[in-house]
Amino acid sequence: MEYRKFGDTVALRVDRGEEILACINSVCEKEHITLGSISGIGAVDHAVVGLYRVSEQKYYSNTFDGEMELTSLLGDVTQKDGEVYLHLHAAFANQDGQVFGGHLNEAVVSGTGEIFIHTIPAVIGRKIDSATGLNVFAF
Numbered sequence: 001m002e003y004r005k006f007g008d009t010v011a012l013r014v015d016r017g018e019e020i021l022a023c024i025n026s027v028c029e030k031e032h033i034t035l036g037s038i039s040g041i042g043a044v045d046h047a048v049v050g051l052y053r054v055s056e057q058k059y060y061s062n063t064f065d066g067e068m069e070l071t072s073l074l075g076d077v078t079q080k081d082g083e084v085y086l087h088l089h090a091a092f093a094n095q096d097g098q099v100f101g102g103h104l105n106e107a108v109v110s111g112t113g114e115i116f117i118h119t120i121p122a123v124i125g126r127k128i129d130s131a132t133g134l135n136v137f138a139f
Helices: 020-030
Strands: 002-006 009-015 036-053 058-080 083-093 099-119 125-128 135-138
Touching (some): 020 058, 020 083, 020 099
Antiparallel strands (some): 009 099, 058 083, 125 135
């Protein structure tokens, strides 16, 4: 991975074999990013995405392997218990153009990942919402 800062934006390149969330987390820790928005595209050969069933308060994950385009990566950076907390969703397309996605748990780059982190000079934490079981914004 390699990255550069331009004002309030970080441009991050994730290289072949690297895991996207780990790289974003590392940059956020190094740059002390406590709040921001994330967007990106790229190519991966392994992805784990999930769906949260609110009624069960449980995540269900699906694993996909093979060449895929990361057609959309969106999410945010906040804080939970003083640590970087990433909440990302992603969409992937296979060679047949079928698209699937969800809450991103893991993605390994096969070609490159091009990610932007727009930083905001503030802090938003997280707290558990008892009704949904989700870690929601704590203002």
